[in-house]
Amino acid sequence: MPECHRPLAMAYVKIQQFGPTFPLCKALQMGTIFPDLCKPFCGKRGVCR
DSSP states (O other), X not given: OOGGGSOOOOOOOOOOOOOOOXXXXXXXXXXXXXXXXXXXOBOGGGOBO
């Protein structure tokens, strides 16, 4: 099917409640102001290093 005739995708994004935030200095260290978005990086095969 040619690209110009493909249907567009539809996304559903749940409305999020505004939650607690890190203090500014900690947010800069963590890379995010929101604790809920602070996830450890798990590299190869899901092993956190």
